[in-house]
Amino acid sequence: MNECSVLIGGKAGDGINVAGQIIARIFTSLGYYVYMYYDYPSLIRGGHNFSMIRACTHPVGAYRSEIDILLAMDPTTLRRHQTKCKPDALIIYNSDTVQSDTGSGVPLKTIVEQNKGLAIMENTAMIGALASALGMEWDAIASIITHEMRKSTEKNLDIARAAFQLQAEKKELRRIGESPGILISGNEAVSLGLLSAGLNGYIAYPMSPSSGILHFLAASSHETGIQVFHPESEIAVITIAEGMAYAGAKAAVGTSGGGFCLMTEALSMAGMAEIPLTVILAQRSGPSTGTPTYTAQSDLHFAIHAGHGDFPRFVFAPGDSQQAFEWAGHALSLSWQFQVPSILMTDKTLAEGLYTVPPEFLQAHPPDSVLVTEVREEYRRYQDTDDGISPYASPPLSGAVIKGNSKSHDERGMSVDEAAPISAMTLKQMKKIRFMEEAVSQLNPVHISGNADSDVCLISWGSNAPLCREAAQTLGIKSIQPIVIHPFPEQEMHAAVKDSAMTFLLEDNYSGQLADICEAHGISINIRLPRFDGRPCTIDQLIENLRGRIK
Amino acid sequence: MTQQLITDAQNTWCPGCGNFAIQHAIKDVILRLESEGIPREMIVLVAGIGCHAKMADYLNINSLYTLHGRAVSFATGICMTNPDLHVICCLGDGDTYAEGIAHLLFAAKRNVNMTVLVHNNRVYGLTGGQVTPTSPTGYHGKSNPYESTEISFNPLSLLLSAGCSFVARGYTQRQKELTELIYAGIKHSGFSCIDILQICATFMNKTKEYDEQTYIPDDHDPEDFDAACRLVREYPYTTSGKIALGVVYREKREVFHVGTPYKQQEYSNTELFVRRFIDGRR
Numbered sequence: 001m002n003e004c005s006v007l008i009g010g011k012a013g014d015g016i017n018v019a020g021q022i023i024a025r026i027f028t029s030l031g032y033y034v035y036m037y038y039d040y041p042s043l044i045r046g047g048h049n050f051s052m053i054r055a056c057t058h059p060v061g062a063y064r065s066e067i068d069i070l071l072a073m074d075p076t077t078l079r080r081h082q083t084k085c086k087p088d089a090l091i092i093y094n095s096d097t098v099q100s101d102t103g104s105g106v107p108l109k110t111i112v113e114q115n116k117g118l119a120i121m122e123n124t125a126m127i128g129a130l131a132s133a134l135g136m137e138w139d140a141i142a143s144i145i146t147h148e149m150r151k152s153t154e155k156n157l158d159i160a161r162a163a164f165q166l167q168a169e170k171k172e173l174r175r176i177g178e179s180p181g182i183l184i185s186g187n188e189a190v191s192l193g194l195l196s197a198g199l200n201g202y203i204a205y206p207m208s209p210s211s212g213i214l215h216f217l218a219a220s221s222h223e224t225g226i227q228v229f230h231p232e233s234e235i236a237v238i239t240i241a242e243g244m245a246y247a248g249a250k251a252a253v254g255t256s257g258g259g260f261c262l263m264t265e266a267l268s269m270a271g272m273a274e275i276p277l278t279v280i281l282a283q284r285s286g287p288s289t290g291t292p293t294y295t296a297q298s299d300l301h302f303a304i305h306a307g308h309g310d311f312p313r314f315v316f317a318p319g320d321s322q323q324a325f326e327w328a329g330h331a332l333s334l335s336w337q338f339q340v341p342s343i344l345m346t347d348k349t350l351a352e353g354l355y356t357v358p359p360e361f362l363q364a365h366p367p368d369s370v371l372v373t374e375v376r377e378e379y380r381r382y383q384d385t386d387d388g389i390s391p392y393a394s395p396p397l398s399g400a401v402i403k404g405n406s407k408s409h410d411e412r413g414m415s416v417d418e419a420a421p422i423s424a425m426t427l428k429q430m431k432k433i434r435f436m437e438e439a440v441s442q443l444n445p446v447h448i449s450g451n452a453d454s455d456v457c458l459i460s461w462g463s464n465a466p467l468c469r470e471a472a473q474t475l476g477i478k479s480i481q482p483i484v485i486h487p488f489p490e491q492e493m494h495a496a497v498k499d500s501a502m503t504f505l506l507e508d509n510y511s512g513q514l515a516d517i518c519e520a521h522g523i524s525i526n527i528r529l530p531r532f533d534g535r536p537c538t539i540d541q542l543i544e545n546l547r548g549r550i551k
Numbered sequence: 552m553t554q555q556l557i558t559d560a561q562n563t564w565c566p567g568c569g570n571f572a573i574q575h576a577i578k579d580v581i582l583r584l585e586s587e588g589i590p591r592e593m594i595v596l597v598a599g600i601g602c603h604a605k606m607a608d609y610l611n612i613n614s615l616y617t618l619h620g621r622a623v624s625f626a627t628g629i630c631m632t633n634p635d636l637h638v639i640c641c642l643g644d645g646d647t648y649a650e651g652i653a654h655l656l657f658a659a660k661r662n663v664n665m666t667v668l669v670h671n672n673r674v675y676g677l678t679g680g681q682v683t684p685t686s687p688t689g690y691h692g693k694s695n696p697y698e699s700t701e702i703s704f705n706p707l708s709l710l711l712s713a714g715c716s717f718v719a720r721g722y723t724q725r726q727k728e729l730t731e732l733i734y735a736g737i738k739h740s741g742f743s744c745i746d747i748l749q750i751c752a753t754f755m756n757k758t759k760e761y762d763e764q765t766y767i768p769d770d771h772d773p774e775d776f777d778a779a780c781r782l783v784r785e786y787p788y789t790t791s792g793k794i795a796l797g798v799v800y801r802e803k804r805e806v807f808h809v810g811t812p813y814k815q816q817e818y819s820n821t822e823l824f825v826r827r828f829i830d831g832r833r
Contacts (some may be wrong), residue, residue, distance in 0.1 A: 182832035192828060195821040200813040201632070220828075224821045227631055227810035231624070232657045239621045239654075243597075243628020246615050247636070249813035251628070269618055359829050364822055395613040395636060396592035403607070405616040406600075414560055415608050415616065 002057055003032075004173050006069040007084070008126065009050035009077030012043055016073070019123040020051025022148050024183050024354055026131060027055035029144060031177035035060040035466070036354035037536065042208070042292040048076050057176065058473075061320045061355055061466020065540040069133070069171055071126050072098050073108070090171035092129050094122065104129070104169040111162045117152075121159050124149070128160030128167070135172035138164060181358040186350035186463075187212030189321035189357070190254075190280055191220075193328030198367030200249035201227040203241045205234050208292045209348040210254040210282035234259035238266040242275045246404050248371055248394030250332055254280035257299050258289065264306045267341055269406040271311025274339040274382065274390065274429065278331045283347040283462075285534045294534030295348035297462050298509035300517070303343045304486045310426070312433045314342035314440070315486035319447075319465025321355040322362070327483060329365035330443060336370050337439070338432050339392060345485070347508065349463035349536045375399045380411040384424070388431030437487045445484035446492040454478045455501040456550055459525070461485065461514050463536065464506050471542045475550070485514070490521050502526050502551065506542065556581060560608040569723035569749030570602060573670060574609060576730040577639065581612065583734060584637070594637045597626040599651065601643035602677045603670035620651025623658045626665050632813050634806075637737055638665040645675045648684040648704055659715035659742050661807040666736040667744040669706065672751035673788070680754035685788050692754075703788035706746050707799055711780055717743035718779065718800040722765050723750060724758065728796060735798060741806050748794070765794045773798045 006023055010016050017038050024034045032055035040049040052063045066086045072078040072093040078100055085091065091103025096110055106129045108122040117124075124145065131141035141164065142157055149156045184192075191213050194202070204214040218228045227249070231240055234255055241251040255263065260281050270277045281303055285296035303315050316331055318324040328344055335342040372379070372393035379400035383390045390411075395402050403413025410421045447465065450458070450472025457478045460468040465481040472479035480496045482489055497503055505515045506529040515525040527549060531537055537545075556578050564570045577596075585591060594612050598604035600619035607614040617625045622640045630638050647655045647669055658665065674692065675681040681692040684704040691699055710718050717739040721729040729747065736743035748765070750758050764786070772778055779800035786792040 179833070182829060184832065192825050196825045198818055199821065200816055201810075203628075220824060221810050223827075224824045225811040225816045226821065227813070229631070229809045231627075232653055235621065236624045236627075236654060236657070239618070239624035240628035240631070243615070243625035243630075244632045244813075245628075246625070247595075247629045247632035247813075249632040265618060266621065273615075359833065362825075362829055364825060366822070367818065395595050395633070396590065398590070398592055400592065401611055402613045403616070404614070405607070406618055407616055409616075413614075413616075414558065415605075 001068060001171070001173050004055045004068045005064045005066065006053045006071065006130070007050055007067045007081050008071040008073065009048060009081060010073030012040060012047040012049050013045040014049065014073055015120045015123050016049040016051055019127060020053055021183065021354060022127055022144065023053045023130065025144055025148060026134070026136070026141065027053065028179045028181065028183060028356055029140065030173060030175045031180065032056060033059045033180050033356040034183060034354065035062060037063050037349065038352050040293050048080065050077065050081070055173070059356065059466070060470065061353070061463070062470055062536070062539040065538040069130065071130060073122060073126060074098065090133055090169060092126065092133065092167065104167060106163050106166055108163070111159055115155060115159050115162065117155050117159050121156060124156045124159045125163040128163035132164040132167035133169060133171050135170060181356040183354050184321045184357050185212065185352060185354050186321055186324050186346050187352065188216055189324035190328040190344065190346065191216045192362065193325040194252050194278070194332055195224055195226070196364035197329035197332040198250055199226055199252055199332060201241065201244050201251040202254070203229050203231065203237045203251060204254045205230060205237050205259060207256045207259045209284055209351040210256050210280060212351060213254045213280060234262040235266065238263040241277055242266060242270055245275045245277055246394065250276070250336060250367065252278040252280060252332060254282065256282050256284050257286050257302070260299070260306065268307030268309055268311065270341040271307060271309060271313065272406050273404045275404065276335040276339050277341045278335050279341060279343045281343055281345045282351045283345060291534045293348065295463070295536055296508050296532065296534065297347055298513065299345070300485065300513040303345055311429060312338070312340050312436060313486065314340065314436065315345065316342065316483060317345045317462045317485050318350070318483055319462055319481055320350065322357045323483060324350060325362050333365055333367060334439060337368070338389060338436055340432065340436070345462060347463050353463065372397065381413045382409060382411045382425065382428065384411060384428045387435045388428050433487060440484045440487065441489065441492065445482065445489040446496055447481040447483055448478065448496055449473070450479040451476045452478055455499050457497050457500040457503045458546070459503060459505040459514070459518065461507060464508065467537060467539060467542060468506060470539055471546060474543055475546055477550070485517070488517060488521055493518065493521065493523055497523055504529055504546065506531070506537065508532065508536065556611055558609055558611045562609060563605065564602060565752045567752035568602070569672060569751070570606070570670060572723035572726050572729065573668065573747060573749065574606060576726055576733055577606070577610065579730050580734045580737065584737070589637065593635065594639065595629055596639050596641060597622045597629065598641045599643055599646035601646050601675070603641050603643045603646070606641045620646050620649070621654060623647065623651060623654040623667060627658055627663050630663050630665055630807070631809050634664065634808065634812055639737065640665055640667045642667060642669050644669060644671040644673055644685050645683040648706055656709065656713040659710055659713040659744065662714070662716050662741040662804050663807040664741055666733065668733065669744065669746045670749050671706070671746050672749040672755055674751050674755040676751050676754055687788065687790050705783060705787050707783040708780070710744050711776070711783065711800060715744050715800070716741040716802050716804045717798070719743070719745045719798045720794070720796050721745050721747045722761055722796055723747060724762065725765070725796060728767065732798065739801065741804055760790065761794065764792065765796050767797050768795050771795070771797070773801045776800060
């Protein structure tokens, strides 16, 4: 095998996500790039969870339709996923609870009981069996288990060893070199990107699939020293964050669509009062409560237009953990540079997916100081300037009165009703847009890959980008990913599709939201590829679909 | 330098409005704080939306003129970030007892170090005299011309239940006492809330009623929670009953804080954490 897809499944509460992460770790230790997709319903115990882990010789962010190795912790896993197995697939099942005519049975429960372990350690036994089937040396898997399981390490090693020795059937995967990078989820990448850009505070109310950021930043807050808080509602979240920004702290908030709906009045205030703020919008399927733990990309129009009134903003959509790290940092820095809200969009596929990233690609963006610290002339919070960016100061500033205002206001921040100052302030605020466009055009806002000379273009955004990159590479076509969605990188997008004879656009929504935006900017989309079942496309489905349509 | 405490903005409150008394009380308190060595730039006024909120335009101090009902929440962010600031919230009764009630009660529960002044005129003034949570039963505004069976909130009772560590009531016609209450609220370490009975000259002029019914109890112990509960029950925000003024309840409790306030944070800590995390995943 030169690539390998593994599916491990069991009940919620069985630790399937963690088991999947350790399997991903096994593959990177063998020198492969890995992508993991974690599928789970919205419940705490029971139900059916599974992780799909795909190892490749090239960077990867998509899974296959078929499985090379199926790891069945329970009967449901075998029943639901056996049909996805390739003819030569290896099935390893828990012979204490699963009956099967094919594959290797390993008595996981018995092994754990003999070693007086906890039920959750059946995963460890399964991992031991998998390592043996892959043809790993015991020392290699023992070192991974020791690294990943800091609690009850000896017991886990004993359990893994017992299963390792029992597993006879092989499905070998050659070690091809050193680990190509570290494994990092989209939510972790967003958190680290914000931290590396100088985040001072993160405020959020729990909501899948954004909660991972809150948990990560809360758990690490004793080391980072930043302020992390979970208040009574999303309205409190964004208003607290704006209060923090008024007082000088770089704050970010995170949520999903429903929570973002509640934030929109205050988002509009960030526009009027020119309060820097970063919103992480981790999309899930909607409308309304939708399917909390499944994916979608149906909030693009909403993000661009959220909040009443006209005001400038940034909307970014990274596609994998590397881009999520980089653009979370840009989102925070640019929102402060321009004193506008920035919205970083992810989705369930990216937020909770695990990607291999070479650590050298995770470079910090140290923050620039933007605060005014002394007053030379009368301080005016909303002073008109050539680029529309007013001096930013936070109290206390000796000799200055700092007036932030959600109402129409003059340069001092005093409310106004008269026509002339209303239009003057709107013009001042809108003056920034041209400079915002220039700033993002310096940051490679449109990512192009595959065959750059092809006249067939495949456009995608967010978590579909790595999927489309791989499909384009396979089919010899061009992949185009706008990472900056707003202000729309019109020049770069026109240049990218200049010679296109046929343009596809894949996105996880019904109406074709990015397709509409492209067309509004004069970019014809010949074939829209909508997906709206909560699941990302597999690479095989996409390639088959495109092959049938490319003329 | 900005010497004047009152800005040059044209004042648009109605003649006789209770807001003038509150404005002057705040002004006097700021001057007193300055005389004690607290510079003016250490004070931040946070306002909601309504007649009361024009205070942000009229007082020449740092201010954040926010959204209807949300001022306490913005103020919480300011307090978290810079605990050295003195944060005063001017709120309306429709503003904070209706739209923003959750933020008020949560800030009380958390004991966020701010002083909340509720300009309680018991009616929506700026939008045309509609009924608020503290309008007396039987009050008919333009939005409830026929029905009026709801009882009023007793805001002091609510605040006591929520754990407010400083509960007081003032009256705009007793300006000297009001000024003392605002000063005491600012000096209180933690969340202080002063419900200010304010007459609305246009829609709810209760001057006669308040003049007759208000009193300052001479034997009330503000550290006695049960006594405070009894005292606030005397007046359920109807039309009758004795209305006690002054500090109703006060206790010492740990002040809300989260992590490290931003000026004491060091970028090297987050940078090192990121590097350590990445190395730990290798």
